[in-house]
Amino acid sequence: MNKVVLMGRLTKNPEIRYAEGENPVAVGRYTLAVNRRWKKEGEAEADFIPCIVFGKSATFAEKYFSKGQMIGIVGRMQVRNWTDKDGNKRRNIEVVVEEQHFAGSKNENQEPRREPAEDGFYPIDDIEDDDLPF
Template identity: 45%
Template sequence: MNKVTLMGRLVRDPELRYTTVNNVPVCSFTLAVDKYVKQGEEKQADFIPCIAWQKLAETISNYLEKGRRIVIHGRIQTRSWDDNEGKKHWVTEVVADEMHFADDKKKGDNQSQYQGQPQSGDNPPWMNSDEDLDLPF
């Protein structure tokens, strides 16, 4: 089963784009997720690339900013693409299906939550056709 839950802070503001063929919203963002360290050791983090599609992509783009702590639920995906020079690139990322606020933007408490609605039954655009999505991220 491919299921992922991450809690972390956005490294930078989310980037919203639209696919060139069907104008489907896609948002890319990176989460800094704390690693477990022994007491007294310096904090460390993993930087996890994530994407979201459709309504969740627009919600993330509209309501989140650098430094905001969130929880996402989704799945790991590996994909590849060829750049303009014909060089193949690979990326492993988390495709978010749900998002929850993990802190309040102004107060820093854990009271505020938003659950994005997974598009159950709706496949991401790359699973529905063979068209080029032009997603070099």
């Protein structure tokens, strides 16, 4: 079984590119800083896990995720081996993201949480139907 579940903070904004071909596919990349369970001399240590995401999930990540944000992902580990142009053997280990979720509260530098309107719903400003992820 190859299953990975991680929660961490994005080290920078997700980057997206499009694979070449007849039907280009969005390919997104980001790195998660995941805290280790044990602390060294009172300071938390983190692992920096490279992640790759495809298709609509990639465009979603680029649009809605940002540096410092806490997210949770579910995916699988992937190991890629290749030989570079100088003949050196190279290896890359990354998580192929199958699910991604918002996992934390808004950062202090973002707008404060709004109170619900009289009807119990929270207002959504400046979002059109095309911007919603569902």
